[in-house]
Amino acid sequence: MxxxxxxxxxxxxxxxxxxxxxxxxxxxxxxxxxxxxxxxxxxxxxxxxxxxxxxxxxxxxxxxxxxxxxxxxxxxxxxxxxxxxxxxxxxxxxxxxxxxxxxxxxxxxxGNLTAVHNDTYIYTLPYEGKSWISVGYNSGEEHRGGGAYSLDFVLKEGASILAARDGIVVETEDSYTEGRKDPKLIDKANRVVIEHSDGTVAIYGHLQPKGVLVKTGEKVLAGQKIGLAGNTGFSTGPHLHFEVYKPEENRKKRSFATLFKTESEEKEYLSEENAYWSPDGKTPPGFPMTNLEEICIGNSVPNPDKLEVCQYKIKAKQTFYLSIPIFKSGPYLFKAELISGKTKAAVFKLEEKIPGGINFQAWEIQTDLAPGKYKAKFYLEEKEIGEKSLQILP
Structure with a gap:
C-alpha cells in the first residue's frame, strides 16, 4: 500500500x-x-x-x-x-x-469519502505492450485489507506508464531512489495519484526516479503517458502498483476491482499469473494462451527475459531446446512433433504438462535426427495451434 x-x-x-x-x-x-x-x-x-x-x-x-x-x-x-x-x-x-x-x-x-465507484467503467491497461500480473487481488503481503483490490504489473525499468482513466493529477513524487523489500521504504515509492470524476483515486506506484511525466493539477486522458516504471519503495523488482480506492471512516480506505479492456476485446477483471495486452484486432496462433511466433527451437539455452529470433535451424547430433511463452496460467497439455520432409512420418514427439503459475516453459531435447528438412507441429489441449519449418544442419 x-x-x-x-x-x-x-x-x-x-x-x-x-x-x-x-x-x-x-x-x-x-x-x-x-x-x-x-x-x-x-x-x-x-x-x-x-x-x-x-x-x-x-x-x-x-x-x-x-x-x-x-x-x-x-x-x-x-x-x-x-x-x-x-x-x-x-x-x-x-x-x-x-x-x-x-x-x-x-x-x-x-479522494471523496462519499464517492461511489462506477463499477461499469472499462479501464485502459496502464502500460504499453504486454505485462504479467505478479500479485493480484487479495494476495501477497500488501494486497490485503483496504488495498485488497490492487494489481502489480511486471514491467521493465523505464517502461511507459499510461493513465488508465481520465482524471486530474492530485499528487506526484519522483525524488526517491531506493527500492527493496524493506518496511522502512513503505512510504517512499515514487508515484502519480489521479482523482477520477466519481471521486475515486488511482495510484500508480514504484516509478523511476525522475520518472513522473505529468504535473499536479494537470488533466489527463486514458492512454496518456504519465510516467516510467521503476523499482522504488517497498519493492522486490521493477513493476507497477495500480490501485483504485476511496477514503472511508476511521482512517481507512476501500479499494475496487476494476474492469479492463484487453486483447480478448472484452471487458474483464485481471487475475494473477496471467498476461494481458491492449486489443489490436490480431489473434496469433495459440491465442490467447501463447503465440506461435514466439515458440522457439534452437541450440542456445533459452532466456525467458529476452525474446529470441528463432531461425529453426539446429545442428545435427547436438542437444537443442524447445521453449514456449505462456500468457494465461495453466495447466495445459502441450504436444510437439517433428515430421520428416522425405517420409512424411513423425520422427519425434514431445508430450508434456505445463503447470499453472508460470509464464515460460523450456525443454532440453536430445535426439539423433538426420540432416534434412522437417515440419514442426504444435498442439495445446489437443488443438493444433500451427506449424513451422525446421532444418537439421549437417
Missing part, C-alpha cells in the same frame, strides 16, 4: 472560553484552527491549494479534558473547495470547571 496522507497536530491551551488560535497547516496546505464567537468555539478546516474538481477527506480526532464536540469526534470531513469549512463545535462538558488543553489530529486523504 502507498500511503498518501499527512498528519498535523494542533495544541490549544484553553480557558473556560477558548481564544482564537493560529492556523496549523500541513505540507499540502490543509489547515485547521479554532475560532471563538458568541460563546461558541468551532474548528475550521481549509484546503488552501485544493485543485478545482478534486476532493480531500480529512479525519478529525479531538482530545481534551472536560470537552465534547458536535458532531462527536472522531469524524471524517470532505473538503471540495478552497473555502474554509466549519467541521465541528467544541464545548465544555456540563458542570465542568475548566476546559484544560485540546489536541486536534487531522489526517488528510486524497
Amino acid at each position: 502507498i500511503r498518501v496522507f499527512t498528519t498535523i497536530v494542533l495544541l490549544i491551551l484553553g480557558s473556560p472560553i477558548f481564544s482564537q488560535a493560529n492556523q496549523n497547516c500541513d505540507k499540502k496546505n490543509i489547515c485547521s484552527w479554532i475560532e471563538s464567537e458568541n460563546n461558541e468555539n468551532s474548528l475550521y478546516l481549509q484546503a488552501k491549494n485544493l485543485i478545482p474538481g478534486t476532493h480531500m477527506t480529512v479525519y478529525l480526532s479531538i482530545e481534551g479534558s472536560n470537552i465534547e464536540t458536535d458532531p462527536p469526534s472522531p469524524i471524517s470531513f470532505v473538503l471540495d473547495s478552497s473555502e474554509k469549512k466549519k467541521a465541528l463545535t467544541i464545548k465544555k462538558k456540563e458542570n465542568s470547571q475548566s476546559s484544560g488543553s485540546i489536541s486536534v489530529l487531522a489526517v488528510a486523504y486524497y
Whole structure:
C-alpha cells in the first residue's frame, strides 16, 4: 500500500472560553484552527491549494479534558473547495470547571469519502505492450485489507506508464531512489495519484526516479503517458502498483476491482499469473494462451527475459531446446512433433504438462535426427495451434 496522507497536530491551551488560535497547516496546505464567537468555539478546516474538481477527506480526532464536540469526534470531513469549512463545535462538558488543553489530529486523504465507484467503467491497461500480473487481488503481503483490490504489473525499468482513466493529477513524487523489500521504504515509492470524476483515486506506484511525466493539477486522458516504471519503495523488482480506492471512516480506505479492456476485446477483471495486452484486432496462433511466433527451437539455452529470433535451424547430433511463452496460467497439455520432409512420418514427439503459475516453459531435447528438412507441429489441449519449418544442419 502507498500511503498518501499527512498528519498535523494542533495544541490549544484553553480557558473556560477558548481564544482564537493560529492556523496549523500541513505540507499540502490543509489547515485547521479554532475560532471563538458568541460563546461558541468551532474548528475550521481549509484546503488552501485544493485543485478545482478534486476532493480531500480529512479525519478529525479531538482530545481534551472536560470537552465534547458536535458532531462527536472522531469524524471524517470532505473538503471540495478552497473555502474554509466549519467541521465541528467544541464545548465544555456540563458542570465542568475548566476546559484544560485540546489536541486536534487531522489526517488528510486524497479522494471523496462519499464517492461511489462506477463499477461499469472499462479501464485502459496502464502500460504499453504486454505485462504479467505478479500479485493480484487479495494476495501477497500488501494486497490485503483496504488495498485488497490492487494489481502489480511486471514491467521493465523505464517502461511507459499510461493513465488508465481520465482524471486530474492530485499528487506526484519522483525524488526517491531506493527500492527493496524493506518496511522502512513503505512510504517512499515514487508515484502519480489521479482523482477520477466519481471521486475515486488511482495510484500508480514504484516509478523511476525522475520518472513522473505529468504535473499536479494537470488533466489527463486514458492512454496518456504519465510516467516510467521503476523499482522504488517497498519493492522486490521493477513493476507497477495500480490501485483504485476511496477514503472511508476511521482512517481507512476501500479499494475496487476494476474492469479492463484487453486483447480478448472484452471487458474483464485481471487475475494473477496471467498476461494481458491492449486489443489490436490480431489473434496469433495459440491465442490467447501463447503465440506461435514466439515458440522457439534452437541450440542456445533459452532466456525467458529476452525474446529470441528463432531461425529453426539446429545442428545435427547436438542437444537443442524447445521453449514456449505462456500468457494465461495453466495447466495445459502441450504436444510437439517433428515430421520428416522425405517420409512424411513423425520422427519425434514431445508430450508434456505445463503447470499453472508460470509464464515460460523450456525443454532440453536430445535426439539423433538426420540432416534434412522437417515440419514442426504444435498442439495445446489437443488443438493444433500451427506449424513451422525446421532444418537439421549437417
